[in-house]
Amino acid sequence: MKPVLRPMPPLRQRGVILFIALIVLVAMSLAGIAIMRSVDTATLIAGNLAFKQGTIQSSDNGIEQGYQWLLANRPTLPNTNLAQGYFSSRPGAEPNWNDPASWASAILVGTDAAGNTVSYLIHRMCNCANTNYNGTCAGGVPQQCALDNPAATAPPPGAGDSFVVGAPGYLQDPMVYYRITVRAQGPRNTASYVQSMVAIAL
Numbered sequence: 001m002k003p004v005l006r007p008m009p010p011l012r013q014r015g016v017i018l019f020i021a022l023i024v025l026v027a028m029s030l031a032g033i034a035i036m037r038s039v040d041t042a043t044l045i046a047g048n049l050a051f052k053q054g055t056i057q058s059s060d061n062g063i064e065q066g067y068q069w070l071l072a073n074r075p076t077l078p079n080t081n082l083a084q085g086y087f088s089s090r091p092g093a094e095p096n097w098n099d100p101a102s103w104a105s106a107i108l109v110g111t112d113a114a115g116n117t118v119s120y121l122i123h124r125m126c127n128c129a130n131t132n133y134n135g136t137c138a139g140g141v142p143q144q145c146a147l148d149n150p151a152a153t154a155p156p157p158g159a160g161d162s163f164v165v166g167a168p169g170y171l172q173d174p175m176v177y178y179r180i181t182v183r184a185q186g187p188r189n190t191a192s193y194v195q196s197m198v199a200i201a202l
Contacts, residue, residue, distance in 0.1 A: 055184035055192035058116035062182035063196045065109050066120045070178055070200050077124065077176070077200070078132050086122045089129035090179070097193045103183060116186040125177040125197075133176050133202065146177040148199050175199035 069084065070077065080088040085107035095102040106119040125146035128137035133145045182194045 051186050051188055051190040052192060054114050055116050055186040055190050056194065058112050058114065058118050058186070059182040059184040059192055059194040061112070062109050062118040062120040062184065063180055063194065065107075066122050066180035066182070067198050069107075070122065070198065074200060074202070077178075078135075079130050085120060086124075087129065088124045088131075089126050090123050097181070097183065098191075106183070114186065116184050118182060118184045120180055120182045123179045123181070125179060133174070148175040148177070173201040175201045 066085075069086075073081075073084075073086075077086075078088060080086060082105045085105050087105075097103075103119060103121070106121050109118040109120065111117045126133060127144045128135075128141070131137050131143050133143060133147065135143045137143055177197050177199050180196050180198060182196075184192045184194070186192075
């Protein structure tokens with residue numbers, strides 16, 4: 001008599017593969033979220049850098065406007081003119097440029113197409129206000145200014161002069177230095193501060 005073959009009962013499933021698949025799915029989801037956040041952060045940083053660069057470029061207009069004002073008002077430069085954002089002496093202590101109060105007398109140049117608002121202040125690099133560059137301050141203290149004061153005798157030829165043998169150099173008028181400070185405010189609360197020193201002949 002032949003033995004009867006009976007099929008083996010199916011193995012009982014324990015769900016281990018499903019558990020592992022869920023763990024892998026969660027890990028992949030977290031990795032995807034991390035990549036998305038990284039891309040968003042990189043895009044935000046790149047945008048902020050672009051806005052910062054834009055404010056720095058816009059500040060050039062403020063420097064130019066301040067320089068043109070100095071050239072047009074040379075006879076009155078010994079005196080402070082707060083209505084024009086001009087101080088005839090350097091500050092005793094460096095202002096906190098992030099403080100809005102430091103810009104109370106600033107001249108607003110305007111807002112450009114990129115949305116950057118530009119303003120400027122000018123300081124004459126002298127220790128006494130409302131005094132000529134070679135004058136005497138209150139209390140008998142001599143005025144001290146940052147000057148480009150030429151020599152008493154003609155120097156050798158310089159830039160722009162003829163370099164032919166025996167060519168004379170030329171004396172120039174003394175020049176006082178002025179500091180133009182520009183603030184450019186742009187989108188996303190971006191702000192840049194740029195300073196430039198210019199020399200204006202007396």
